[in-house]
Amino acid sequence: MKTTDERNRQLEIDDKKYLWHPFTQMQDYMRERPLIIEEGDGCLLKDIYGNEYIDGVSSLWANVHGHRKEKLDIAVRNQLSKIAHSTLLGLSNIPAIECAKKLIEIAPDGLTRVFYSDSGSTAVEIALKIAFQYHQQADTGDPKKTKFISLTNAYHGDTIGSVSVGGIDLFHATYKSLLFYSIKAQSPYCYRCPFGRSYPQCDFECLKEMEEIIKTHSHEAAALVIEPIVQGAAGILVQPPGYLKKVRELCTKYNVIMIADEVAVGFGKTGRMFACEHEGVAPDIMAIAKGISGGYLPLAATLTREEIYEGFLGEQEELKTFFHGHTYTGNPLACAVSLANMEVFEEEHTLENLQEKIECLKERLQPFAALPHVGEVRQRGFMVGIELVADKTSKEPYLPEERIGHKVIMEARKHGVIIRPLSDVIVLMPPLGISIDGLNRLCDAAYNSIRAITEGKPAA
Numbered sequence: 001m002k003t004t005d006e007r008n009r010q011l012e013i014d015d016k017k018y019l020w021h022p023f024t025q026m027q028d029y030m031r032e033r034p035l036i037i038e039e040g041d042g043c044l045l046k047d048i049y050g051n052e053y054i055d056g057v058s059s060l061w062a063n064v065h066g067h068r069k070e071k072l073d074i075a076v077r078n079q080l081s082k083i084a085h086s087t088l089l090g091l092s093n094i095p096a097i098e099c100a101k102k103l104i105e106i107a108p109d110g111l112t113r114v115f116y117s118d119s120g121s122t123a124v125e126i127a128l129k130i131a132f133q134y135h136q137q138a139d140t141g142d143p144k145k146t147k148f149i150s151l152t153n154a155y156h157g158d159t160i161g162s163v164s165v166g167g168i169d170l171f172h173a174t175y176k177s178l179l180f181y182s183i184k185a186q187s188p189y190c191y192r193c194p195f196g197r198s199y200p201q202c203d204f205e206c207l208k209e210m211e212e213i214i215k216t217h218s219h220e221a222a223a224l225v226i227e228p229i230v231q232g233a234a235g236i237l238v239q240p241p242g243y244l245k246k247v248r249e250l251c252t253k254y255n256v257i258m259i260a261d262e263v264a265v266g267f268g269k270t271g272r273m274f275a276c277e278h279e280g281v282a283p284d285i286m287a288i289a290k291g292i293s294g295g296y297l298p299l300a301a302t303l304t305r306e307e308i309y310e311g312f313l314g315e316q317e318e319l320k321t322f323f324h325g326h327t328y329t330g331n332p333l334a335c336a337v338s339l340a341n342m343e344v345f346e347e348e349h350t351l352e353n354l355q356e357k358i359e360c361l362k363e364r365l366q367p368f369a370a371l372p373h374v375g376e377v378r379q380r381g382f383m384v385g386i387e388l389v390a391d392k393t394s395k396e397p398y399l400p401e402e403r404i405g406h407k408v409i410m411e412a413r414k415h416g417v418i419i420r421p422l423s424d425v426i427v428l429m430p431p432l433g434i435s436i437d438g439l440n441r442l443c444d445a446a447y448n449s450i451r452a453i454t455e456g457k458p459a460a
């Protein structure tokens, strides 16, 4: 028998020997001691030594009601006692049906069909293919519409199609020659406005450019893809009020399909079930993933309007079929837990109870803005981005090699919090189920870690 200590040391050796971690420079990773998670409970993660940490970014923006949520655990176990997986290609299964029905019930108006997949990237990839194919073959489509409009700073996933509509050079530049062309509109990153204006005196110059682009390309644009309300991976860039509604109006006016990528913002993260609801917007296609399964299992879905779905109907030989489907599409375990996730939202009034926590978070974030190296604090609901700058007046960023964001999150671990930065933006995005006490601890740790690293202040 190995002792726990021996087991733990072996795990640390094997982690470095066998794993290749995502979005990670492994050469740097090798220098640090790996943090290996063994258990979770509520909003806490426990490592192999029994140290506890607040899950400050919801296990990468996915967890919703906390870990080992009883109802969700039971949903998986019950389904497991029936069947773990059967295919949705030509067959159906009970959880896939029930989950789809529930998704349509809670989705913005007009979305009527659910196409399942297994990650946010595939959900977006599918949305793009559907929009493209729809225009190629539907009576109501237009085969000249083959291009996509997307935003700078956008992140829609890591597959080639979703990278093609992405706009984060750090992640995407390497693959440039592999990608299809997409028409780019400037995103409303108000802190660093690409037009050098400031909101609200700016008169929405970004939207004027957007209208020009949509108008100029309306004859060839199949769809516009957008992360509604918050561009997540770019650094929690919160769109100014009215922006999304206007984008919807422009898509309607110029007959461009609107694809909303709600992968990050969906399932309560902004304070509403879906971010589009903040502006009374209903997209034509909606991609969802991350929080869809409560953060339990890989599941994603692409929802469409009936008219788009109908564009794929025809005789076999017309070849209008959507020839797309992943092996684990509509996986019963994932769909069962997703249904339970949505039921918890209703039974526990998750969104109603969240509003008080959002206010508390807002209050707790106020002192951050006064720190000498905090350029901007952005918050929408439970999505928070704290942008660190070398110089507050000039907004001069830190040098990338300083890895300031990374240093802050490593410091936060000493304070019992796991978070992950986006370059120099410190992200806080706890599970919706976190307690006020947990929120306070998260904010204290983030505040003290930022001071310790950017000001050399020892923790209070």
Ligand SMILES: *Cc1c(COP(=O)(O)O)cnc(C)c1O
Residues within 6 Å of the ligand: 118, 119, 120, 121, 122, 124, 155, 156, 157, 158, 227, 232, 233, 261, 262, 263, 264, 265, 289, 290
């Ligand atoms: C995370 C994310 C994706 C990709 O989802 P994966 O499940 O990681 O493939 C797509 N779009 C947005 C907005 C995201 O935040």
